[in-house]
Amino acid sequence: MVVVYFLFVLLALASSCAFASDPSPLQDFCVAVNDPNSAVFVNGKFCKDPKLAMADDFFFTKFRYPGNTSNQLGSKVTTAFVDQFPGLNTLGIAMARLDFAPYGLNPPHIHPRGTEMLAVMEGTLRVGFVTSNQLNNTLFTKVLTKGDVFVFPQGLIHFQLNIGQTNALAFAFLSSQNPGLITIANSVFASNPPINVDVLTKAFQVDNKLINYLQEQNWFDNH
Template sequence: MQRVHLLLSFVILALASSFASASDPDPVQDFCVAINDIKTGLFVNGKFCKDPKLANAGDFFFSGLDKPGNTSNPVGSKVTPVAVTEIPGLNTLGISLARIDFAPYGLNPPHTHPRATEILVVVEGTLEVGFVSSNQDNNRLFTKILNKGDVFVFPVGMIHFQLNKAHYNALAFAGLSSQNPGVITIANAVFGSNPRINPDVLTKAFQVGKDVIDYLEKQFWYDNN
C-alpha cells in the first residue's frame, strides 16, 4: 500500500510539473518572417511566414523611434508601436517595443494589453503610473511617481495608465512580452464600441442615469495608439 501511495505521489507531482511548465512552444526554426502572401507562405502563430532562404536584414529592422510622436490630440499622448506589423521578423519571437510621447499633463488613458506584460522606463520627465488588480484581489491600485531612469512593470491583462505630471514634455519606452500585445482602451471600448452597447447595460453597470450614458457615448474617444 505504501508503494502505491508513493507511486501516486510521483504521478501527481509529474502532472503538476507538466501543467506548471505549460507555455508557448519554443521556436523550431531560426526565424519566421511574417508576410501577407498566402500562396507562398506558411501559417504560423497568426501570421504567414516567408521562405527563410528569402529573409533579409530589412525584415528585422525599423527606423524612426528617434522621432517624437504627435501629441496634439485630446489625451495629449502618442504611442508609436514597434511590433510584428512594423518588424515582420518579430513573428513568433514573443517581444515588441513602443515609444510613448507625452505633452505637458498628457495622459496615456487606462487600457490593457490582453497578450503581454509591459515594462516601462522613463527617459525624460515625470510620470504618474499605475495598474489595478483583478476583482479577486479587490481591485487594488498599485501606483508610483516615476522620474527619469525609473522603471515600472504592468502585469499582463491589468488595466494601467501613465500621466505626465509636469508642464513640460515626457518620454518613455516600453517593452512588451508579445509580438502583437494588442491594446484595449477602456473608455473607447465601453463608450465607443461599434455598434453601441445597449444603454440599459451601461446604466445598470455604472449606476448612473441614461442621460449620462448618452452623453458619454456621443463623445469622440480618441485612439492614441
C-alpha cells in the same frame, strides 16, 4: 511497491500534461475552419523562408521621430508590434515609444496578452495599475522620473500621465509579439454597434442621459 508505482504514474501524467498545453493566443480570436482555402492567418503570422530573410527584416526606424501629441489626450504611442515589425514574429517581444505633451495622458487600458515594463527617458510621469476584483481593485501608483522603471502585469488596467510642464518620453517593452490593446473608455462608450444604454446605466449606476452623452463623444485613439 504499489505506492512507488502510483507515484511514477502520477509523475508521468503530470509530465505529459505539461507538454500538451495549447499555445497562448496571439490575436483576439481565431475561428476554426475546415476548408484551408478559407484560412486568412494562423495564431501569429506565416513565416518567411529563413533563407530569404534580410537584415532589414530585423530593423525598425520609427522610434527615431517624436510622435504627434497635438490631440485631446496630449499623447502619442508608436508601436513596434509584429504588425509593424515583422522580424518579431515568434520571438515573444514587442516595444512602444510613448510621447507626452505637458499634462498629456495615455488613458486607462489593458494589454490582454502581454506584461509591460515602462522606462522613462525624459520628464515626470504618474503611472499606475489596478488589480483584479480578487484583490479588491487595489491601485498601485508611483511618480517616475528619468531612469525609473515600472512594470504593469499582463491584463491589468493601467495608465500614464505626464505631470510635468515639459514634454515626456518613455519606452515600453512587452512580453508578446502582439500584446493587444483595449482602451477602456473607447471600448465601453465607442463600441460598434453601441452597447445598450440599459447595460451601461446599471453598470456605472448613472443616469441614461450621461451614458448617451458619453456615447456621442469622439473617443480618440492615440496609437
